[in-house]
Amino acid sequence: MENAPTVWIVDDDEDDQMMIEAAFKEVIFPLAIKQLSDGNEVLSQLEKAFSLPKLILLDLNMPLKNGFDVLTELRSIPAYKKLPVVVLTTSSSEDDRRKSLALGANEFLIKPCSLKAVVHMLRRLVSEWNLN
Template identity: 35%
Template sequence: MELLLVDDDATDRELFAHAVSMTGKEHKIQEAQNGEVALQYLHSANHLPDLIILDLNMPIKDGRETLAELKASPRLRNIPVCIMSTSSAPFDIESAYNTGANLFLVKPFDFKKLIEMLTSLLTLFSTYVTLPNRRLS
């Protein structure tokens, strides 16, 4: 499974990659430090990720703007997007779903909980979810 992790915090990206490696399955992870970098990558990619993990609060182009642009793009709109944020504010959750997020997860502060969350998420997406064929030639 190919993932795109969009998060401005380098430590969070490193913890995420380490937690994914502990899930027991191999997944390819691309990283972007903000929404602008993520969108540039996606618009130029030869094939698209199976899942985007998107933080909300980032400089330059935040997760809210990025999600809106993803869902407005005919090429990108069908990529599942999971918001993973420290925010649990009802406004952020409702806004994310209204804009087209497929899931909203609150980042756990405990590394063990992060591994459990990612194991469940990635098992769901790699085993049970049927995704549209987005491979480009």
């Protein structure tokens, strides 16, 4: 999968990671997925990465470093300012949406509850971010 686009899923919930990965497999192949369960891992993993991901799906509510902190750090580094980051969260708070977008998220989405709804959402993201 050398030339496959890479998507990073940054989420502390293993069930959500697995559902998103399973949905991606229904939408696009080949695709390389990297799962990170802690916001603290994002910068160090980006620094080690051979190439930047085509898209980062970022949860807001993580215990050690939340999504807001990750966005703030990413957007403060010139090399990562244009890295596509979609906040994917259970929060339906308008304040969270506004803050995410103000901090540089490209989009704010509420996590769907079913695999079918996740597949539908990912089809749109694959098209929107030219992952195929």
